[in-house]
Amino acid sequence: MAGLARALLPRPCPGCGAQLGAQAGLCSDCRAALRPQVWAHSPLRPHPAPHLLTLGPYAGVRRRAVRALKFGGARDLAPVLGAALAAGVPPGWEVAAVVPVPLHPARQRERGFNQAEALGRALAEQLGVPCVNALRRTHAGAQQARRRAAEREDLQGAFGRSAAPLPPGPVLLIDDVLTTGRTAWACQEALQAAGVSVVYVAVVAR
Incomplete structure (x- = not known):
């Protein structure tokens, strides 16, 4: 029907x-047009994200799809984008779990959902691994994507480990867009501080 x-x-x-x-x-x-590509070392500064999987630049189809998912409520885009990312995950990564970048609870209530979690669940289903909300955001802050690069806040300490159990092995951190890399870097640090040895990063667009 x-x-x-x-x-x-x-x-x-x-x-x-x-x-x-x-x-x-x-x-x-x-x-x-969604062609996955892996960067061994992202050229983005000041916080490079090693082992970055992306579908391309934040432009064209990718930009419009992210905005439709994030702000337009087009949640049927998450399985499409998740499947496109899954097709580009190298077998050598041996991902044990997918971890979405969390929203602060207040922002998630305002938006109604976390687009990174929607992408993460779709990606994890394709990979046959769990999607685990292993991180929590400790303060809301301002939306990084809506600020100039020079104005974006230092996110060190902005994320902490949640109580959700993670299986042993590498994890794949998932978000919609990577700009300066500050968010991914802060999440990587929180996961590594909790004992995760390898953290890969996947985003729809960079």
């Missing part, structure tokens, strides 16, 4: 505006 409703109702693709019909998330052309 849901598929029939999608086919009958005109729904534009968030990536290009073409009508989706029965297809969920993105049209075939926009899906084809």
Whole structure:
């Protein structure tokens, strides 16, 4: 019934505006534009994120898809983006769990969901590993994406380990966008301080 409703109702693709019909998330052309790539060492500064998996720059289809998921409530994009990221995870990473970057509880209540968790659950399902909310945010702060690079706050100590148990082995930290890398760096530090030896990073766009 849901598929029939999608086919009958005109729904534009968030990536290009073409009508989706029965297809969920993105049209075939926009899906084809999501090409996973792995950076052995991200060139982003001042906090480089080693072992970074991304679908490309924050532009075009990726930018519009992230904004539709994050601000437009298009949650059917999460499985599409999660599957695209899963296709690029190198076998050698041997990921034991996916860990979403957390929102502060106040911001999550305001938004209604955490887009990183939605992406993380989709990615974890594709990889056959658990998605674990292993981090908590200790203070809300300002939205990093809406500030200039020079104005972005130091996030050291902004994240802590939650009580959720993690399986042993490398974890894959997931977020929607990586800009300066401060958020990913702070999350990596919190996980490593809790005993996680290897933390990889995956984002839809950089």
